[in-house]
Structure formats: C-alpha cells, structure tokens
Amino acid sequence: MSNSGKNETGRLFDDLQREIAGLDVGRQTRFFVDGGSDPDGSKREKSDRAVTRALTALERLLSQDAEYAQLYHEVRDDVARIEMVVTNELMAAQGKAMAEAATVFDMRNRAGTLPDGTVVFRSAETGEVFTEDGKALAAGDEEDVTWKKDSPSWEDYSAAVDRTDAAQQRVRDLQTYQAEVLQPARDKLEDQDNPPTEQELEDIKRDIFERAPDGLNVSAEPPVAELADSSPIPTSTVAKPSV
Numbered sequence: 001m002s003n004s005g006k007n008e009t010g011r012l013f014d015d016l017q018r019e020i021a022g023l024d025v026g027r028q029t030r031f032f033v034d035g036g037s038d039p040d041g042s043k044r045e046k047s048d049r050a051v052t053r054a055l056t057a058l059e060r061l062l063s064q065d066a067e068y069a070q071l072y073h074e075v076r077d078d079v080a081r082i083e084m085v086v087t088n089e090l091m092a093a094q095g096k097a098m099a100e101a102a103t104v105f106d107m108r109n110r111a112g113t114l115p116d117g118t119v120v121f122r123s124a125e126t127g128e129v130f131t132e133d134g135k136a137l138a139a140g141d142e143e144d145v146t147w148k149k150d151s152p153s154w155e156d157y158s159a160a161v162d163r164t165d166a167a168q169q170r171v172r173d174l175q176t177y178q179a180e181v182l183q184p185a186r187d188k189l190e191d192q193d194n195p196p197t198e199q200e201l202e203d204i205k206r207d208i209f210e211r212a213p214d215g216l217n218v219s220a221e222p223p224v225a226e227l228a229d230s231s232p233i234p235t236s237t238v239a240k241p242s243v
Helices: 003-020 042-054 057-064 066-110 139-144 154-189 198-210
Strands: 119-122 129-131
Touching: 057 066, 066 154, 066 198, 119 154, 154 198
Parallel strands: none
Antiparallel strands: 119 129
16 A cells, blocks of 8 residues: 555544544544434533533633623623723822822922921911911911011912822722722622622622712723823822811
C-alpha cells in the first residue's frame, strides 16, 4: 500500500474513534448517521452533562434562563456605566477640593496676625475682627494685629472655608457610594458560584439609583470631555468658622 493510502486509512480510523466518542471531527459525519453508534442518545446526553458541569453556576443561569440573562445584563451594564460616571465625577470633585483648599491656605497666609501667630480677619460689614475659628477678638487686642495690605475679609475667608468643606464632603459622598453600593454590586454580579437571584438583581438596580449622591446624574452617559485632575484631596482639614 502506498504511503498516501496508509495516511488515508489512519485518518479514517482516527475519525471513527472520534465519532464513537461523540467528538467533532471537523467534517461531515460518515460512520454513524441518525444515531449510529449512539442510538439512544446516551453518549450525547453524557457529553452534554459533562459540558453543563464545566459551566459555573452563573454561566448555567445565563445560558438556561433568557429572562434572567436579560435582567442580569441590564443591571451589569447599569453598574458599569454608573461606575464610569462616578469615576469622572470623583476626579472633578477631588480637583475642586484641592483648588478650594489652596484658596483657604492662601487667605490664611495673607490674613492679619497677632504677636503669638494667631490668624485673624476683619469683617467688611461690621469692622469686627475674628480669629480663623470664628471667635471675636476683644476690642483692646485689635491694636496688636499686624495687617497685610491685601488681607482678605472675614466674609471672603468664611465663604472659602464653606466651599472647601462642601467640596471635601462631595468627595467623601462619592467614595462612600463607590465602597458601599457600587463595589458590593460589582462583587455580587461577578460571583460565579453564588450568582445573584432575580430579586437580588432587582435590589441592586434599585440601590444604585436610589442611593446615588445628590446631583449625580446616574441616568446619563458619562461625559466625553477630558477628565479633571485626579490628584488626591488634602488629608488635613480646614477649621469651620462659627460666628
């Protein structure tokens, strides 16, 4: 027998063995048609069971329940979209917090000072002098204040501190939403062995919208505009004036 004939015989034998095992040979079935070596379908059923066992619990749910799969993908897409919105918003909020904190720092450097270094500001409305924490200075102590030419007013300083506090609170709110709502949702959606039930999917969908920080547009696509500076916010806090 020629080498080509031997090769063809070997290939046919290999194809026969693969068809007996229920494996795809990459060509049209030739040896066992309409059941052939597996008339009762037991081999095919066994093969299907093996494939099913190889799937994770989540993959089985997605492949076997069309309604579940639709809800799952809808919730997963919502979470992914909102994660991007929050990332963009957080970067912008961190940039704003840093800018406001820098303004307060500059104002303190330009403020009036007492001999002991205490920082003070004069009210543009009443003429009273306040320390940075909002305590009114005794009339006799005002004579000891060294004023700079461009010292900011008490009203301007107080407003800058309020803006800084608000910006830093915005950062904290967004980070809390990330940690307490979005991350647990992401973890549950990616749990291959204990996937979320339909009710849990509904709960996730409700929470990501209802627990979003005020002013966060979770229903819109993230902006395409360039992201803000991602530098972290200052770790130090600014004293809140109390009049």
